[in-house]
Amino acid sequence: METRLLLGDEAIAQGAIDAGVSGVYAYPGTPSTEIMEYVQLSKAAAERNIHRKWSANEKTAMEAALGMSYAGKRALVCFKHVGLNVAADPFVNAGVTGVNGGLIVLVADDPSMHSSQNEQDSRYYAAFAHVPCLEPSNQQEAYDMMAVGFELSEKVNAPVLMRVTTRMAHSRAGVTIVDSPKAQNAMSLPKDLRQFVLLPAIARKNYKGLLAMQAAMEEASDNSKYCALELRKQGGVGIVTTGIARNYLAEVLGNEPHEYSILKVTQYPLPRKMVSAIYNHCRELIVMEEGAPFVEELLRGYMDNGKPIHGRLDGTLPRDGELNPNLVAKAIGRDIPEGEAIPSLVAGRPPSLCVGCGHRDVYEALNNVMAEIGPGRVFADIGCYTLGALPPFNAINTCVDMGASITMAKGAADAGLVPSVAMIGDSTFTHSGMTGLLDAVNEKSPITVIISDNSTTGMTGGQDSSATGHLFEICKGLGVDPAHIRTFVPLKKNLQEAMDILREELAYPGVSVVIPQRECVQTYARKQRAKKAAKTAEAKEE
Known part of the structure; x- marks a missing residue:
């Protein structure tokens, strides 16, 4: 197998190509832009005649991708988190129409607002639309989860939202590429030609079907090889991590022995069996997640039986901004070395228009x-x-x-x-x-x-x-x-x-x-x- 040094965005793009995608639809927005750019420059994408033109906006991209799914082929639509607001109408309704070919909605969130107007967490959209969500913790998982996501989408008859954040999208790691890419789906119409007609009578029926699939979606999370539970000291402290936050915890813990039980979450709905296991095994939980206290809020609802649950809501971690190893170390009570303060004479350099613009x-x-x-x-x-x-x-x-x-x-x-x-x-x-x-x-x-x-x-x-x-x-x-x-x-x-x-x-x-x-x-x-x-x-x- 070939190994390449790829950005998270590039791993996603290559993963989609190798998973048999037929069309990629997107509107540029940091930190998601490089996905489409990679596909546009890909020789393999050109040979496979994969659609890879920019759309006028995120809504048109989402709708075009849904149209390709209707025709039985796999489609990927990409944008940043605020772009999902623009695409929200077709995205939420796509949960009700269901899919024919697999459909992945890749959303790149921007905690700390490096180039955005807000810090919204796209996992709430997945929960709102009752569709599965994947959240890779490294570039290899980002690549692998393209194939997993398309298969899951076709299995549960729903779009799958894949959520990454800035550090995942824009950091590099070695990624092992499969030797034999999957062939694209043949074009095929939906078995039920009324499936995508959201007249109220049809929408009500489809919505009942979507709700009926929730148990299967949760089971898929419990059975995901990317969600992992490691139980250690009985009655000790449990840590629930999601996505890239798992890397920060690994950096803090290093190779030293520790007694923390750790649940790594990379798929939603939450793997309830794993969540119950760590909750029942530990005296208290700390939730470490990039973005909003999404999992922390769910745990307080699922497992609020008197045991403390710490995270962004109680101040154990900051309510806003990105996580980093120092914040994670503080959350578990470890001392961290403090560097010298930046002297006031060092002035910031805000961005400016190019010379000659x-x-x-x-x-x-x-x-x-x-x-x-x-x-x-x-x-x-x-x-x-x-x-x-x-x-x-x-x-x-x-x-x-x-x-x-x-x-x-x-x-x-x-x-x-x-x-x-x-x-x-x-x-x-x-x-x-x-x-x-x-x-x-x-x-x-x-x-x-x-x-x-x-x-x-x-x-x-x-x-x-x-x-x-x-x-x-x-x-x-x-x-x-x-x-x-x-x-x-x-x-x-x-x-x-x-x-x-x-x-x-x-x-x-x-x-x-x-x-x-x-x-x-x-x-x-x-x-x-x-x-x-x-x-x-x-x-x-x-």
């Missing part, structure tokens, strides 16, 4: 114009341009979720804050800004929408943007007066032109769209390097 010129023009009107009127969105909230620009006033810039600007205008400005990127606009613009058009809202078009999804590394080459026609099709769809090239030499356009459109008492258009400096540089390399290769051949 077109967003910089947009913000310079916008700030100059807004200084004439007044502060607190610029509603922004998720993307590179969100960095306009920081010095030296300090240009935006909100950033809540994908697409919220336009709808919040509209709501503020409804409240009387006129003019209001929405600042959104091209990829985010086609992700979830178009419907907000339609609302504004329908109500003739006095807002100006700036779609800062750099022809890519820049924040996550330069993936393809669904908007490239389509923005003017999309806005026109949504009903924006073409006379008020304005474009300019954001460069220093065009500053006055940009300011004049913004002033004119801010004065217009209706919906106007301004589209600054200049390619991302990073993707442009990447293309130039590729062209140079190609020319060099041609010259060598000659």
